Amino acid sequence: MAADGWRSFPDAPKIVHPPPGPRSRALLARQAELETDAVAYPGYFPIAVAEGRGSTIEDVDGNRFIDWVAGISVLNLGHRHPRLEAALRAQSERVWHALELPTEARIRFLEELIPVLPGGLAGRAKVLFTVTGADAVETAVSLAEYATGRAGVVAFSGAYHGVHGGAVNLTAGRRYRATSAFVGGRVVRVPFPDPYRSVLGADEGSAGTIRYLEHLVRDPASGVDDLAAVVVEPIQGEGGYVVPPDDFLPELRAFCDRHGLLLIADEVQSGLGRTGKFWAVDHAKVTPDIVCIAKSIGGGIPLSLVAYRADLVKELPRGFHLGTYRGNPLGLAVGVEVLRELKTTDLIARTARRGDRLIDRFRSFQADHPSIGDVRGRGFMIGIEFVDSPTRRTPWGDGAKAMRRALLQRGVLMHTAGAFDQVLRFMAPLVIEDELLERGLAAFEAALDEIDPAPERTVPAPAPPAPRSLAPRTAPVGAGGRPSPILPSGAD
Ligand SMILES: Cc1ncc(COP(=O)(O)O)c(C=O)c1O
Structure with a gap:
């Protein structure tokens, strides 16, 4: 360092x-x-x-x-953080693989994790280790069905929960499902309340989705027999960094409680400080019954887990879920330090503050570039959606992909998301230096100027729509009428 x-x-x-x-x-x-x-x-x-x-x-x-890719939100603490590197080295001199036998790293990890789980799970959850994000999601669904004695789960349009044989059924994109041999399962698809691309009507917000869920459960002719759980990404990741309206998760929690369904939060991409809170569900103050954790928890070493309400099941049969590499000691040792770093520094609060300013900066580009239809997000999970018409909001995947190429040539890595690859997503490590944010933004603006103009860019653009899920923000203006830097002096 x-x-x-x-x-x-x-x-x-x-x-x-x-x-x-x-x-x-x-x-x-x-x-x-x-x-x-x-x-x-x-x-x-x-x-x-x-x-x-x-x-x-x-x-x-x-x-x-x-x-600005961070291994798809795996590297919240960046590449080879010295604290993680030291832990990895120390663990590598002791034991690399121990099946499920307790090691000091395993117990330390559980003791660090359980107190910081979201809401009412904190201090009161059980943990079941898995290996990948999809593995965690599949296990969560199996657990929910076992606990309720019912089969069938709700998953949302635009959802991504992985491509393992079971998880792929929860994932919405045809492109992922088309190549899986295991498509099937008891999944009911429900529209996700996307403020920019509402399926159920522009003004429906969360209400349309909740009303549809009520219909599924209450109407004996809805075509749906049994539901055990709802699986939700608190902020959709691969679906295009879609932030639902603020009331969505509380309303979904209430719906689940009314009908005895379990709420499974997939925090695989959104967890561990990424959104400016420890967990994305913390923004809504909602406690899921089961939470899926992966990616950043191992700092780059494969590690994932399911945490669930301790009172959910009296006991699980031995071997309820299996897998040789679950809870690998190297990943656990690194995970201990991931959690300690997030707990003992102001990194998460700083991510919230810097994220707000970044959203303002990306929005400030919209005025000159109507090909940017929407900017939304929380913390360092920011989506910049490209459209070929700001009025029609037609997804402009070629534009976002051209940006990805133009940024690469300028030395900035930024990936796309969304059904049409039309969303550029900002997911830098949370530890990124301010100066690198500024240099990246300068490259972003230059790349924007370079990419082919969208058809309607030559006509005056209407004011960009403000997503309903975020309070309208005005870009802070610094000297010379330019937006202020990420960190106005002395602000952080
Ligand atoms: C929200 C979410 N769930 C599950 C997964 C699947 O995780 P993995 O690729 O580790 O199986 C991902 C991967 O991007 C994800 O973003």
């Missing part, structure tokens, strides 16, 4: 060979020879990685990128 607190490569973004440079090209070609065509990410980011440091990545050609 540098003496001034910088962990990232200080000179990022630095492009010495326009990506893909010659050495990256050679490794990408070799990968293509040896690995399946099904690999996806080299298509989005055609570089070969040499080293990760803080919030930056160096490729094998010496290019240095600002990393």
